[in-house]
Amino acid sequence: MIENEIFKALADPTRRAILDKLTAGSLNASALREGMAISQPAMSQHLAVLRGAGLVREERQGRFVNYRVDPEGLALVARWLTKYRAFWPARIDDLRTLLKEMDQ
Amino acid sequence: MIENEIFKALADPTRRAILDKLTAGSLNASALREGMAISQPAMSQHLAVLRGAGLVREERQGRFVNYRVDPEGLALVARWLTKYRAFWPARIDDLRTLLKEMDQ
DNA sequence: CAGTCACATAAGCATTCACTTATGTGATAC
DNA sequence: GTATCACATAAGTGAATGCTTATGTGACTG
Structure with a gap:
């Protein structure tokens, strides 16, 4: 079950921080390590987990x-979330607002 | 950091199954166990984790x-997700569709 | 082709996790 | 009051997790 791999991958704060960094754009493993107090193997292992969960894609460029x-x-997480839309009394409006912001 | 507790809570498939069951409505711990091959203490521990993460609320009624x-x-998960809305080329429309469905 | 760089993989280890059995607690039933 | 029911908590255990150091691999560099 891929859903399980996704949520397990997201359970680690370091991996969520990696995803955060990647919102700024494509980065290689060394660039991701900058300012993160993490060893090279640890980063490599985290990236492997994220890739296995379909949260990250790799693209070789030379070395x-x-x-x-x-x-x-991420789409699977979004889909999972929609199951609970009935329990979103007022906050659903925040989500609508965010979607409107995206239209700009 | 509450965000970390939430994602750690969601990393376990049994706990996500519990949340799934609760979409049908409010249930007590024994009712949640039905058809789940899980011991009473295990269920109690899972519910404690979910409660600690703000994913579940308890309401005592007698015993x-x-x-x-x-x-x-769940709102925090949704908020976390919005950070990645830039990486949602076509699928964002699915989310819009779902929100429209909710209006009915 | 020898060296170095970017990254992956292997193996070992400490911590965390989800479970178990046993026991505690508080509320209803008799 | 005593028994029972619904649930929580304690303590212990095996497996999984995230790290470490060491080594492997493939690509550029001189």
Whole structure:
């Protein structure tokens, strides 16, 4: 079950921080490490988990490997979330507002 | 950091199954166990984790404790998701569609 | 082709996690 | 009051997790 891999991947704060960094655009593993107090193998292992969960895509460029956010995994989280839309009394409006902001 | 508690809580498939069951409405711990092959202490521990993450609320009724979905935690997941809205090329329309469905 | 760079993989280890059995607690039933 | 029911908590255990150091691999560099 891929859903389980996604949520397990997101359970680690370091991996969520990696995803955060990738919102700024595509980055290679070394660039991701900057300012993160994490060893090279640890980063490599985290990226492997994120990739396995469909949250990140890799793109080899010579001896560098560029990583970027993969919408695939995030879309599954969004879909999972919609199951609970009945329990969104007022906050659903916040989500609507955010979607409107995106139109600009 | 509450965000970390939420994602850690959601990382377990049994806990996500519990949330799924609660979409049908409020249930007590024993009712939640039905058809789930889980011991009473295990269920109690899972519910404690979900409650700690703000994903579930409890409501004592005599010697029963009714649990229901808490929108608080789910709203934080939704807010976290919006950070990645730029990486949602076509799928964002699916989310819009779902929001429209809710208006009916 | 020898060296270095960027990254992946292997193996070991400490911590965390989800479970178990046993026991505690507070409320209803008799 | 005593028994029972619904649930919580304690303590222990095996498996999973995230890290470490060491080594492997493939690509550029001189």
